[in-house]
Amino acid sequence: VIPIIAIAIVAIASTVLGALSLRVARSTSDFLVASRSVRPALNASAICGEYLSAGTFLGLAGLVMTFGVDMLWYPVGYTAGYVILLLLVAAPLRRFGAYTIPEFAQGRLGSPMLRRISAGFVLLIGWMYLLPQMKGAGITVATLTGAPYWVGVVLVAVIVAGNVAFGGMRGITFVQAFQYFVKVFALSSAAMVLLIVGFGVSGVQAFGSDGPRVRECTRIPMAAGKSLKAIDKIFVVPGFSKSAAALLKTLGIDDVTKIRIAEGALGGDLVRSGVLVDSLTRNPDLRSDVHPYTEAFPGSSGTTKPTISSPMITKIADPTLPATSVEKQSLAGSNGCGNAGSSMLRVLPAGATYVTTANDVVIVAKGSRVPSLVGGARVDGQAWERPFASKAKSRPHPLYAGYSLIIGTFLGTMGLPHILVRFYTNPDGPATRKTIIVVVSLLALYYVWPPVYGVLGRMWAPDLLLTGKTDAVVLLLPQRIVGGLGGQLLTGVLAAGAFAAFLSTASGLLISVAGAISHDLARTAAPAGTSIVRRFRQAAIIAAIVAALLGLRAERFDINVLVGWAFAIAASSFCPLLILGVWWRRFTWVGATAGLLAGGGAAAVAIFTVMLGPKLTGWPAALLAQPAAWTVPIAFAACIVGSLLSQSKVPADTHARLARMHTPERPVRN
Amino acid sequence: VATRVARDPLALPNIEQPSGLSELALHTLMRAQLRMGLRYLFVIVFALVAVPLLLANTSVLDGRSLVGVPISWIVIGAGFFPLLLGVAVSYTRSISRLEAAYLQMVDSA
Numbered sequence A: 001v002i003p004i005i006a007i008a009i010v011a012i013a014s015t016v017l018g019a020l021s022l023r024v025a026r027s028t029s030d031f032l033v034a035s036r037s038v039r040p041a042l043n044a045s046a047i048c049g050e051y052l053s054a055g056t057f058l059g060l061a062g063l064v065m066t067f068g069v070d071m072l073w074y075p076v077g078y079t080a081g082y083v084i085l086l087l088l089v090a091a092p093l094r095r096f097g098a099y100t101i102p103e104f105a106q107g108r109l110g111s112p113m114l115r116r117i118s119a120g121f122v123l124l125i126g127w128m129y130l131l132p133q134m135k136g137a138g139i140t141v142a143t144l145t146g147a148p149y150w151v152g153v154v155l156v157a158v159i160v161a162g163n164v165a166f167g168g169m170r171g172i173t174f175v176q177a178f179q180y181f182v183k184v185f186a187l188s189s190a191a192m193v194l195l196i197v198g199f200g201v202s203g204v205q206a207f208g209s210d211g212p213r214v215r216e217c218t219r220i221p222m223a224a225g226k227s228l229k230a231i232d233k234i235f236v237v238p239g240f241s242k243s244a245a246a247l248l249k250t251l252g253i254d255d256v257t258k259i260r261i262a263e264g265a266l267g268g269d270l271v272r273s274g275v276l277v278d279s280l281t282r283n284p285d286l287r288s289d290v291h292p293y294t295e296a297f298p299g300s301s302g303t304t305k306p307t308i309s310s311p312m313i314t315k316i317a318d319p320t321l322p323a324t325s326v327e328k329q330s331l332a333g334s335n336g337c338g339n340a341g342s343s344m345l346r347v348l349p350a351g352a353t354y355v356t357t358a359n360d361v362v363i364v365a366k367g368s369r370v371p372s373l374v375g376g377a378r379v380d381g382q383a384w385e386r387p388f389a390s391k392a393k394s395r396p397h398p399l400y401a402g403y404s405l406i407i408g409t410f411l412g413t414m415g416l417p418h419i420l421v422r423f424y425t426n427p428d429g430p431a432t433r434k435t436i437i438v439v440v441s442l443l444a445l446y447y448v449w450p451p452v453y454g455v456l457g458r459m460w461a462p463d464l465l466l467t468g469k470t471d472a473v474v475l476l477l478p479q480r481i482v483g484g485l486g487g488q489l490l491t492g493v494l495a496a497g498a499f500a501a502f503l504s505t506a507s508g509l510l511i512s513v514a515g516a517i518s519h520d521l522a523r524t525a526a527p528a529g530t531s532i533v534r535r536f537r538q539a540a541i542i543a544a545i546v547a548a549l550l551g552l553r554a555e556r557f558d559i560n561v562l563v564g565w566a567f568a569i570a571a572s573s574f575c576p577l578l579i580l581g582v583w584w585r586r587f588t589w590v591g592a593t594a595g596l597l598a599g600g601g602a603a604a605v606a607i608f609t610v611m612l613g614p615k616l617t618g619w620p621a622a623l624l625a626q627p628a629a630w631t632v633p634i635a636f637a638a639c640i641v642g643s644l645l646s647q648s649k650v651p652a653d654t655h656a657r658l659a660r661m662h663t664p665e666r667p668v669r670n
Numbered sequence B: 001v002a003t004r005v006a007r008d009p010l011a012l013p014n015i016e017q018p019s020g021l022s023e024l025a026l027h028t029l030m031r032a033q034l035r036m037g038l039r040y041l042f043v044i045v046f047a048l049v050a051v052p053l054l055l056a057n058t059s060v061l062d063g064r065s066l067v068g069v070p071i072s073w074i075v076i077g078a079g080f081f082p083l084l085l086g087v088a089v090s091y092t093r094s095i096s097r098l099e100a101a102y103l104q105m106v107d108s109a
Helices: A002-020 A028-036 A040-051 A054-067 A069-096 A101-109 A112-145 A149-202 A242-250 A278-282 A284-296 A310-317 A398-415 A417-423 A429-447 A450-460 A463-467 A470-481 A484-521 A532-551 A559-583 A589-612 A618-625 A628-644 A654-662 B023-057 B071-108
Strands: A218-221 A227-229 A234-237 A268-270 A340-342 A346-348 A353-355 A361-364
Touching: A002 A112, A002 A149, A002 A484, A040 A149, A040 A417, A040 A429, A040 A484, A054 A069, A054 A112, A054 A450, A054 A463, A054 A470, A054 A484, A054 A559, A069 A101, A069 A398, A069 A417, A069 A429, A069 A450, A069 A559, A069 A654, A069 B023, A069 B071, A101 A112, A101 A484, A101 A559, A101 A589, A112 A149, A112 A417, A112 A470, A112 A484, A112 A532, A112 A559, A112 A589, A149 A429, A149 A450, A149 A470, A149 A484, A149 A532, A218 A463, A398 A417, A398 A559, A398 A618, A398 A628, A398 B023, A417 A484, A429 B071, A450 A470, A463 A470, A470 A484, A484 A532, A559 A589, A559 A628, A589 A618, A589 A628, A654 B023, B023 B071
Parallel strands: A268 A340
Antiparallel strands: A218 A361, A227 A353, A234 A346, A234 A361
16 A cells, blocks of 8 residues: 555656646747756756666666676666767757757758658657656556556556646656656665665675575466476476366355465475365464365365365366376475475476466475576576676677677767757756766766665565566565565655656656657648647647557566667667767768668667567677667768768858857856 | 747857857867867776776686675676766866867957
8 A cells, every 4th residue: 555655646746746837838948948947956856857767767676686797787878878978969969059859950950851850760769768667657556556567557658648748848847856856765765774684684695696596485476388497496386277267266266376385384285276275274374365275175184174076176176287297296305395295286306397387386495596487588696697797598699788788878878859858958058067967976876776676686586587577676675575564665665766767757758759749740730720839738648648559568578678779779870960960060961861760770670670570599689689889880880971972961051050069158257 | 828939940040159260260179179078988988898898808806795795796886987977077177178268269369
């Protein structure tokens, strides 16, 4: 309940703050860039509030937990991106005075077509980046309330669309700044508590280990069709067949996955249907949970009376597994799981593989390693701990992947449409520089925390590596480590921070996407009498609907990987456009167009191939999954070659425009 | 009712100086600004290229840890932030000085 209240508070506070400044949002310039009058410290907080998304709040911890040290390059690149923005782009771009990247493209190079193509990339990057925000919202609501995935997606889409359509950016400058502090407070305060309690109990066991081990006997409900490989000996309780589940329902048991098998509880017989009976009757704590079973199944040793007749039992026992796989085995001697003899409990010795069926439950004894998924991406032991040491088939060439990730995040930041537009809210070039310094400090304060959750997750929630729900690790750790009311409170704080992350980033992205639609793409298509603001509102609602529809299909991708892809596309399209646009006098719209289409196009094709295509291995997999290292050079090359071949197209006013960008402002004298 | 703000991106409504800024002067200014940016950029790029190479190819850091956390984790996860902040602060100071000097030169000319 506490986490739900926390989410509600953040959502309501954001809406109210946005609504309060509603009446200020009047003109286009108010709407899009807060009238250029926001102070550096506030603006920096707002930029960070907008920048720190579900990707780093939830996704980064999940990636660190799965892949280890190599994932720490993400926050390095995310921060370094602001420094290259400062060194090469920020102040000149601010002096130039365009509001968005498409506007800069047209203003600098004089081509309306280039502006439209740029706007197309704003949509591509914006929606690509909205996907993980939607997924973050979906899994957060699902994790906290058990609601279906789509609830959170729709919730965030509705709140953000409303906020953006009726508040504009002035509205959300304050909201974004507020959300930065919510996020950093949530992540750091909870991390400190979890660190003290978590490491206090067990020390830092994550490092120097040969794989993630469970802390106590753990039962892990599995989805069907997962192929897993035992590292240590594990046990599988086969899932119920449909008929068995239906029969149980007639006995008043709706949810077979609710049965718990706790430490020490797994003694005695496991009934043919795969349900533990006898020991449960001996364990008073669990009795209320399983009482109907103990009454339902005869043949368990002694203490209960069967109340249903044997034909029905036969039906339940109708196993979905091949008979040869059924072994009579004992868990005796396996730490924590007690002693169970069963005709249905399946033992997988170390090295054995197994494909799950519906409702299978994997039991990992205390101190044993969690099995790995065949074809899964998890990294164990030294490869997790040591830089660029992965030898996993699904993650080949880790050094290349690392460099490519660094290039994509380092150069992609400047090309993010929702970030660049924020810099226009600075009054002038020097204020823009000050803002970036504050931004880098605020990011550093924040980015040290997500890896802490990843490491703790490795120790306290390794079962997520098997279920694949690592993106939820931040939200689950408080219950695992602290538990009780304290755990609930921490979960509430983290849920509030996570929601602040989705709302702020999604708002910023939605403004950019809606701006590109209403301002750059649909300029001529507006019906007479439609005001700019009204069109912006319509565009915002349409963009939110598209984002929600895409978000519903994003559940199977890692949040922060999706974010990294948005960066890679930005780096391969807008980065060359901005750098060459600011510094190169011979740049032409022909070159810029060639660069956008070749570099951005190649990156997009690579990423869509990974998302939708078949599984690849070796170099093709590495090159496509982290394309920036080759698509950025392609983009620069195409820009330069295209420009040199079209020197007649150099805009006549290049000198004036470069002069405007590079001439320093006079200091304001009071 | 929202008011439409006239804003043609191709128009340059409030250019202040360029009337007197010659091709050569602009060229010189831009070169100085760019050179300064690239000098600081080099520091970052060097770190971003060299550190992964070192970590991938040497075993110096293997098994070394601080309060239980491997040094390599600390280097990547925390060590880059002071460097980036230092570059940002130092560059901003230098470029402000450079631009102030430029304005002074324009005034005295």
